[in-house]
Amino acid sequence: MEEAVLELSGVRKRYDAVLAVEDLDLRLRTGEFLTLLGPSGSGKTTTLMMVAGLQQPDTGTIALNGASVAELPPYRRDIGMVFQNYALFPHMTVRRNVAFPLEMRRLGRAEIARLVDEALQLVKLPDHGDRLPRQLSGGQQQRVALARAMVYRPALLLMDEPLGALDRKLREQLQLEIKRVHRERGISVLYVTHDQEEALTMSDRIAVFNRGRIEQIGTPEELYDTPATRFVAGFIGDTNLLSGRALAVSDGICEVETAAGRIKASVRQQFAAGGPVVVAVRPERLVLTSLQEGGTGLSGSITDVIFLGTARKYVVRLVDGTECVVLRQVSDPPFDLGASAVRLSWVAAHATAFQG
Amino acid sequence: MSPIAGKDGMRPWRLLRAALCILVAVYLLSPLVVVVIISFSAAPFLQFPPPGFSLRWYTLLFSTPAWMNSLLVSVELLVPSSILATIMGTAAAYALVRGRVPGAPFVMACLMLPIVVPGMITAAALFGVYRGLGLNGTLTGLVIGHTVLNLPYVVATVASALRVQDARLELAAATLGAPPWATFRRITLPLVLPAVLSSLLVAMILSFDELIVSLFVSSARVRPVAVQMWSNLMGDFDPTIAAIASVCFLFALLVLLADLALRAGRSLRSI
Numbered sequence: 083m084e085e086a087v088l089e090l091s092g093v094r095k096r097y098d099a100v101l102a103v104e105d106l107d108l109r110l111r112t113g114e115f116l117t118l119l120g121p122s123g124s125g126k127t128t129t130l131m132m133v134a135g136l137q138q139p140d141t142g143t144i145a146l147n148g149a150s151v152a153e154l155p156p157y158r159r160d161i162g163m164v165f166q167n168y169a170l171f172p173h174m175t176v177r178r179n180v181a182f183p184l185e186m187r188r189l190g191r192a193e194i195a196r197l198v199d200e201a202l203q204l205v206k207l208p209d210h211g212d213r214l215p216r217q218l219s220g221g222q223q224q225r226v227a228l229a230r231a232m233v234y235r236p237a238l239l240l241m242d243e244p245l246g247a248l249d250r251k252l253r254e255q256l257q258l259e260i261k262r263v264h265r266e267r268g269i270s271v272l273y274v275t276h277d278q279e280e281a282l283t284m285s286d287r288i289a290v291f292n293r294g295r296i297e298q299i300g301t302p303e304e305l306y307d308t309p310a311t312r313f314v315a316g317f318i319g320d321t322n323l324l325s326g327r328a329l330a331v332s333d334g335i336c337e338v339e340t341a342a343g344r345i346k347a348s349v350r351q352q353f354a355a356g357g358p359v360v361v362a363v364r365p366e367r368l369v370l371t372s373l374q375e376g377g378t379g380l381s382g383s384i385t386d387v388i389f390l391g392t393a394r395k396y397v398v399r400l401v402d403g404t405e406c407v408v409l410r411q412v413s414d415p416p417f418d419l420g421a422s423a424v425r426l427s428w429v430a431a432h433a434t435a436f437q438g
Numbered sequence: 439m440s441p442i443a444g445k446d447g448m449r450p451w452r453l454l455r456a457a458l459c460i461l462v463a464v465y466l467l468s469p470l471v472v473v474v475i476i477s478f479s480a481a482p483f484l485q486f487p488p489p490g491f492s493l494r495w496y497t498l499l500f501s502t503p504a505w506m507n508s509l510l511v512s513v514e515l516l517v518p519s520s521i522l523a524t525i526m527g528t529a530a531a532y533a534l535v536r537g538r539v540p541g542a543p544f545v546m547a548c549l550m551l552p553i554v555v556p557g558m559i560t561a562a563a564l565f566g567v568y569r570g571l572g573l574n575g576t577l578t579g580l581v582i583g584h585t586v587l588n589l590p591y592v593v594a595t596v597a598s599a600l601r602v603q604d605a606r607l608e609l610a611a612a613t614l615g616a617p618p619w620a621t622f623r624r625i626t627l628p629l630v631l632p633a634v635l636s637s638l639l640v641a642m643i644l645s646f647d648e649l650i651v652s653l654f655v656s657s658a659r660v661r662p663v664a665v666q667m668w669s670n671l672m673g674d675f676d677p678t679i680a681a682i683a684s685v686c687f688l689f690a691l692l693v694l695l696a697d698l699a700l701r702a703g704r705s706l707r708s709i
Binding site for chain 1: 604606607609610611612613614615616617620624625628629
């Protein structure tokens with residue numbers, strides 16, 4: 083078995099009557115960047131807090147580097163944590179902030195100075211050591227927080243929506259910075275976000291949370307191309323959802339009767355024919371053709387065309403009124419708005435049917 | 439309407455506001471000014487305006503053993519009681535705001551009782567308790583009494599400072615490897631230090647000024663300034679009382695200035 087820096091098994095946490103985390107199993111491989119992704123209140127931050135020791139699980143075990151940390155208070159666990167609001171100590175300079183965990187570990191003065199310099203270099207703030215946190219911008223503060231959380235090379239770095247308070251451009255820039263630091267230091271990261279784009283950009287693997295449970299764990303590609311549940315399909319990336327009734331399931335392909343016509347989709351969950359299903363298809367997997375060209379598929383009309391620069395987005399209204407979004411490269415020949423008769427089709431493997 | 443016209447329209451109100459502020463200031467300060475002026479009076483009675491200038495009342499004050507003794511007692515009383523109240527009050531506020539104390543609101547309410555309960559009742563209660571313990575008329579008894587009286591002010595001030603301060607900083611310190619005591623000393627305490635020092639200074643002034651409990655618990659040998667002034671006023675009084683009042687006023691003023699300087703120093707550093 084691969085080496086796991088963090089292992090959660092059967093972890094459960096309840097706040098009063100609300101179940102925050104339910105029977106959670108999770109393994110974080112050494113050097114891995116694992117993201118907990120989900121809407122707010124789905125249990126991802128609670129999970130992070132339990133790993134940090136700031137919350138106690140009701141049942142289950144949490145092991146860091148193979149040893150249970152149940153008895154260890156936060157300050158004895160070998161972790162670093164970056165908070166959304168930075169949580170820099172306002173009365174200390176940047177250097178003192180970064181030196182703080184080293185002082186707590188009783189390192190020598192020269193050693194501390196060397197490590198602090200190195201950490202500030204790593205986050206590209208070597209000249210800001212003597213400033214106070216409030217004299218820095220939000221992005222700079224978060225870099226200091228990052229430097230402070232890893233200057234002592236903890237076994238695991240926890241990040242709780244670290245970029246949530248920053249504007250989009252800065253967020254994208256810092257995403258790359260964090261990835262770079264992760265790569266250069268080879269540090270294991272457990273990252274929490276509700277931003278699916280951020281999760282896709284940064285993670286080796288993503289665990290999608292919903293209502294206290296993990297819906298699916300996998301690489302960004304796996305989650306995007308082969309979502310295991312309807313929730314994952316809807317939460318990650320843009321998706322067209324078509325509802326209908328399952329007619330027959332054979333060889334992993336399901337035929338579905340919808341109000342707009344018959345469609346096919348692949349099946350990853352077991353379900354009986356005859357029941358209600360929802361079919362998810364990515365906008366870029368939809369093939370748009372003129373009705374005159376013949377072939378099979380759902381017919382409809384274009385109601386909107388949006389130029390996105392690298393692509394065009396078409397909104398197609400099917401005969402039953404359902405609207406679908408289709409993404410086509412700008413290099414593909416454009417369709418006109420009002421080109422009334424178009425056909426939507428797709429390869430069955432690119433669509434997934436879920437029990438409705 | 440142009441902004442300038444708008445400003446002109448506000449003018450009478452601004453004048454009225456300024457006049458009102460000055461009026462309030464005069465109302466508050468004039469008794470103090472009168473007392474200070476009388477303390478330099480040449481007349482043997484409390485007479486205003488004084489017929490002439492002299493320092494005789496200050497000379498008398500500083501050469502009367504009873505006054506000097508009571509000043510000394512007051513200092514011996516206010517220093518330990520304000521320090522004790524500050525330490526205990528800060529610890530209590532920290533535990534009640536940050537810790538998980540069962541029935542914290544109830545404990546907090548109990549700590550506030552000395553403010554709510556009439557001073558006379560607190561004083562009588564202390565007197566009753568002290569009688570059994572033999573603490574009446576002792577400095578120890580006075581120190582304990584004043585500590586109890588000062589405690590609520592410290593608890594309230596420090597607790598509100600703690601509530602304003604972000605508790606996540608302490609969580610961050612914990613994840614960075616700081617045990618609870620190191621977190622308190624390095625993070626929490628420095629951030630609420632202005633409130634702690636402020637409450638120390640307020641406790642000093644309150645203790646210096648306190649009369650009711652001191653009246654009950656003090657004795658002829660251990661008699662703080664406030665009690666000495668009280669008994670002086672009860673008998674034949676001369677402008678010495680104005681001189682000692684001026685000294686008390688000066689003390690309070692110095693403490694307040696120290697508090698202001700402290701705050702100014704902090705905000706200067708924060709720029």
